[in-house]
Amino acid sequence: SAVISQKPSRDICQRGTSLTIQCQVDSQVTMMFWYRQQPGQSLTLIATANQGSEATYESGFVIDKFPISRPNLTFSTLTVSNMSPEDSSIYLCSVEDREKLFFGSGTQLSVL
Amino acid sequence: ELKVEQNPLFLSMQEGKNYTIYCNYSTTSDRLYWYRQDPGKSLESLFVLLSNGAVKQEGRLMASLDTKARLSTLHITAAVHDLSATYFCAVVSSGSRLTFGEGTQLTVNP
Numbered sequence: 001s002a003v004i005s006q007k008p009s010r011d012i013c014q015r016g017t018s019l020t021i022q023c024q025v026d027s028q029v030t031m032m033f034w035y036r037q038q039p040g041q042s043l044t045l046i047a048t049a050n051q052g053s054e055a056t057y058e059s060g061f062v063i064d065k066f067p068i069s070r071p072n073l074t075f076s077t078l079t080v081s082n083m084s085p086e087d088s089s090i091y092l093c094s095v096e097d098r099e100k101l102f103f104g105s106g107t108q109l110s111v112l
Numbered sequence: 113e114l115k116v117e118q119n120p121l122f123l124s125m126q127e128g129k130n131y132t133i134y135c136n137y138s139t140t141s142d143r144l145y146w147y148r149q150d151p152g153k154s155l156e157s158l159f160v161l162l163s164n165g166a167v168k169q170e171g172r173l174m175a176s177l178d179t180k181a182r183l184s185t186l187h188i189t190a191a192v193h194d195l196s197a198t199y200f201c202a203v204v205s206s207g208s209r210l211t212f213g214e215g216t217q218l219t220v221n222p
Binding site: 001031043044048056092099102104108 | 157207211
């Protein structure tokens, strides 16, 4: 199965700043995704990271707030922009590998 | 819009007992996943179910899928404390996007 490295594992940020989260996979994968898990909640898909083109965002998520890059088939970044306390969540990247969907270790973000 | 409902949301059970978690979904899908999440951790893939009637077992956990009823079950046999965690089902829609259920928080008591 694909091995996913996600960085940072946690961070505490000030309101109004931005944080970029990295997701590195040990093999080339076609599909990469970014999810958010708010405290005590389930997971919600933010966007599909498309290689070489703009990400596809789900309803309620916009590029200005969550810009995503996907420069190649093994790497993606998610930026959480102009943060507010409501952005405090766990952010997880996910990849599809041979019909299975795996998750990175997650980034626990706290915004003060 | 795909909706996924799990029940129960909270489950407290005694060691050695059996129980079932249910996952209903609203539209046709060709894949359903079960994941486990421990507090402060990411998701661990337990099962992927691909076809009607699929049944998979790993240790004390068994998952099944009825695509006609749009229902999956996760059955726990002779529970042990180590199974305490939150369990999520997730259903694939187009483009391999996952819609998650609310999660079932399982506590196994001695």
